[in-house]
Structure formats: C-alpha cells, structure tokens
Amino acid sequence: MIEFILLFVAFYVWHAMGITIGYHRGLSHRSYTCPKWVEYLWVFPGYLAFEGSPIWWSTMHRAHHHHVDTPLDPHSPRFDVKYAHLGWLAKMEYAPHIDPKLQSKDLIDDPIYAFLEQGGNWRRAHTLSYVLNLVYRGAILLAFGWVPALASLLAGLAVQQIPLMLNVFCHLPEYGYKTYAAEDDSVNVWWVGLLAMGEGWHNNHHAAPGSAKSGMAWYELDLSWWVMVAMHKVGMITRMNVVSHDRMMQAAREYTESLPAINQIYSPASLVSAKSVAVVDSIEEVSTAGDASKKQGDLLRAS
Ligand SMILES: [Zn+2]
Numbered sequence: 001m002i003e004f005i006l007l008f009v010a011f012y013v014w015h016a017m018g019i020t021i022g023y024h025r026g027l028s029h030r031s032y033t034c035p036k037w038v039e040y041l042w043v044f045p046g047y048l049a050f051e052g053s054p055i056w057w058s059t060m061h062r063a064h065h066h067h068v069d070t071p072l073d074p075h076s077p078r079f080d081v082k083y084a085h086l087g088w089l090a091k092m093e094y095a096p097h098i099d100p101k102l103q104s105k106d107l108i109d110d111p112i113y114a115f116l117e118q119g120g121n122w123r124r125a126h127t128l129s130y131v132l133n134l135v136y137r138g139a140i141l142l143a144f145g146w147v148p149a150l151a152s153l154l155a156g157l158a159v160q161q162i163p164l165m166l167n168v169f170c171h172l173p174e175y176g177y178k179t180y181a182a183e184d185d186s187v188n189v190w191w192v193g194l195l196a197m198g199e200g201w202h203n204n205h206h207a208a209p210g211s212a213k214s215g216m217a218w219y220e221l222d223l224s225w226w227v228m229v230a231m232h233k234v235g236m237i238t239r240m241n242v243v244s245h246d247r248m249m250q251a252a253r254e255y256t257e258s259l260p261a262i263n264q265i266y267s268p269a270s271l272v273s274a275k276s277v278a279v280v281d282s283i284e285e286v287s288t289a290g291d292a293s294k295k296q297g298d299l300l301r302a303s
C-alpha cells in the first residue's frame, strides 16, 4: 500500500507539472524559453494525463484568455457552470471564432503536435489520446506490474480533472479572492493552488498571463515556479518572464480602465474588439524580455 501511495504521489506531481509547466506556462503562454527536448519533457507527462492534443489545449486556453468571461469564452461559468465544467468538451469541434491555424501558428508546424491534433478533428484526437494513454499504462503493467500501472492510471485520471475543476472554481468569485482588480471573474483559490501545483492563483495569472510565476504573495505556494527556477539555474530554461507585483497592479488597472462597461456590453463584436485590445496590451505590458509573449500578442491580434 505504501508503495502504491508513493508512486501515486510521484506520478501525480509529474503529470500535474506536465500541465502547468508544459501545456500551460510553456505552450499556451510561452512564458519561458527552453530547448525543444525540455519542452517535450514536460508536454508528454501532460499528454499522458488524458489531457488531449497540445494544440487543441493551447488554442482553447488562448481563446479563454482572449475572450475571458464573455459569451465567446469556451468555458466561462459566468453563463453556465455545468457547461464550463464538462459541457464544452462535448462540442467536438472548434467554434467559428477559434482557429488553431491563427491562434496556435507557433505550434502547428511541430510534427508530433500536428499528429496528436489529427487535423483539428476533436473526436479522432480525443480517441487517439485515450488509446495512447492506455497503451502507455499497458506498457507499465507488462514491464513493472500492476501496482505502478494502477498508480499511474489513477494519477493521470486525477490530474485530468484539475484544469476542468480550475476552469469553474477559479472563475466563480465566491470561491476565492482577487489581488488584482479586473473585470473578469478570475479569483485565487488556495486549495486549487495546492492541487494544481500553483495554477490556482488564477487572478494573479489573468493579471499577467505572460508571466512564468503565478504565486505572488509569500503564502501563495507555486511549486511549478520553483521547479522552473531550478531548471533555469541548471540551464534547462534560458529565459523566463517575471513580473513584479507593482507591474501587475499597473497592468490590471489599465486593463480595467480599458473595459469600463464590459458587463453592460452584450454584442460579441464589441466584446471581441474590447478584449483584443485589453489582452494584447496586458501581455505586452507584462513582458520583461518576452519575445515569445510578444509573438503570442501578435497572434492574438491576428485572430
Ligand atoms: Zn481563467
């Protein structure tokens, strides 16, 4: 039993950081620069947590930031909590305003990511993800026995739930607190911060999406950040965007000022143009050395 618990925890942390360091702060936000082998080192444990195609994940997440808590956000609980949790996964195709060829131009040329994306067919990509995840657990079963195989499977399935849960609880103001004023509903939720290796400080993250660091106060534990600091020290990461509290306060203020009537505007066209200015500005504002974040800003502008 002890062996199972230790393996479960080890697999859980590895897969969860695959999402945080690989899928989220790496692919989706380009908040740091690293060699390709280091990128794969973190993206693959994310994929092996039943997380789906990296291009799909990043595209949907960029769309979430771009249209946050508006009717064009792929999963805002402001409108429908059940839909924000699981309902959006059942759509099985990109909405007309979301296009990986525009929003994830920087990812579609990677042959491995392109293969996992299956030409944008959600059904095929999700099926492939489940098949490869189960084949991987089958290989562990044959090589090391049922204890590590079961620990890996359950840890992967547990980690799969984390972003789905985060999408809901970190966008319901009654569950957390805001450090940085913004017109979106993002909040910091301490227990999601712990379970998601630092991603639960979601209001901080929305205030500075291009920052590699999410935990800002001393009590906002951000394990993913500390792993990235260690990787930076040994040269596995060559550049990280780091944003100070003061800079984030300033960016949040500008963001809020740029959207004076967001809650009163219901025309999707108005929302797109308002958000597009606000998000691009905030990304450029928060980048300290951010070629990659600037590039992402350009991509968002292009969309
Ligand atoms: Zn969010």
Ligand SMILES: [Zn+2]
Binding pocket: 024, 028, 029, 061, 065, 205, 209
């Ligand atoms: Zn994000």
